[in-house]
Amino acid sequence: MLYLIGLGLGDVEDISVRGLRIARSAVRVYFEMYTSLLQGPDGGVPALEALLGRSVIPADRETLEEKASDILFGAGDGDVAVLVVGDPMAATTHSDLILRAREAGVPVKILHNASIISAVGCTGLQVYRFGAVVSICFWTESWRPRSFAQHVRENLRRGLHTLCLLDIRVKEPDMTALMRGRKEFEPPRFMTVAQAASQLLEIVSQPPTAEASDGESTPEGEPTRDVPDCFTPDTLCIGLARVGLPDEKILAAPLRDLIDVDMGGPLHSFIVCGGLHPLELEFVRQFALDLSKLPQAMK
Template sequence: MLYIIGLGLADEKDISVKGLDIVRKAERVYLEAYTAILLVDKEQLEAYYGRPVILADREMVESQSDEILKDAETKDVAFLVVGDPFSATTHTDLALRCRQNDPPIPTRTLPNASILTAVGATGLSLYNFGQTVSMVFFTDSWKPSSFYDRIAENASLGLHTLVLLDIKVKEPDLQAMARGKIIYEKPRFMTVAQCASQMLEVEDERQQGVCGKEALAVGVARLGSEDQQIVAGTLEELSTADLGRPLHSLVLCGKKMHEMEWEFVREFAVDQGTFDQVWKSVYGAQK
């Protein structure tokens, strides 16, 4: 059987008791290592689990899944996922491959906390969130802005938008590849400040008032850990905020933010005076 096991958000101890029992008995244990990362390294997981852990990068999961699924019809294989197993479509695809295998490989999923639910720690109601979007690193020649349309749809309904920020793990250096060499870039993780800056840049082009300088947002870092950080403010304020080491995410607040949400979130504000002023003149006025 293939066990797809959620690890939660922070460290080796966030795994469920059921998940830990399976990991300690499985024939092989893989750690998916590119859609998200834990805040501890592989060696710390291995020490706690008492088992060797095989890192599964994008190439292995997407192109060499047969290696992961080898003998899973008769042996137990554990596939570990940061957060919740089905928060990324990659893992849905892996489960589908198990169904399509001949003979089919039985699967079992063990859920866990993910950013999609942990973001409730900001005080923003999960009932008031719309579509989740992703923000990628801009380059000089590539600045995709399709996220803006999804945020605009959410904004038209007064809903919050969770923005998941880009990470680059084991990304090939394209210039080196052109010379016939396989060299990987240093890992990069987008910050709240980078995300806010890119949103403002796209707003300057679109001019629809979806994510302007005075739009209220909440930046989060390392949710679920002992040193988690939550900072609220305008996008302009967050464009210079420093929330420390990864992983970061950002929430753009919807205009129908309830008073209870406002009261909770304002405690995280960079400047409570500015936060209150914007909320009362724009957000509270929507009531």
């Protein structure tokens, strides 16, 4: 059996009782380390090994995508476990590995766990008032994608909140070293709330024509030139850091005020708020960076 076991939000003890039992007795245990990470030194490996009482095999994207047959080796007779921070099927899917397992006749079981997708409820915002989730990636000088902002605007027009997942770069090849013939990796990078806010602020400060052109639909009677009005530097946003961990931090403020907050270590997420229900409002007030700067209705 191939088990995909969710580890939850980052504390090693977030693993389920069932997941712990299976991982302890499996033939081999892989630990996926490129889409998220556990708290603690060395990406949480020592803490995880201490809890399991056994060693784990750290697995990056290459291992999981190109060495699927190594992972599946022997899984027809014994149990092989792949541990994934969050929910193994959320945010990033491991569909490909599952499809390969099924092709090889290896049965698969998924142990779900907490994911930021549902844990955003910790802000008091109601999960059914969220629209499509978007991802914000690191901009480079030549690559500055902003089409995700369309989805944010579409959500806002419907009064819906948007959860923005922030970029994670782990084991990125170091191009300078590569050109010198050495395979080295850049240090891991995790987008912060301040970085996300500043990319978003740049987007909302520009005319929206560029991204509106690639198929964005606008409600009848609302000309394209009015589109940016729903998403401005004053739009209420929420920055989240280390959700579910002891040092979780949540800050609510207009977009423009989040560009220089320091919310500490990874992982961070970001919410662009749509319309707020009174109970949501009461809850979000607790997280205000500066109560006097919240929209009038929230003070």
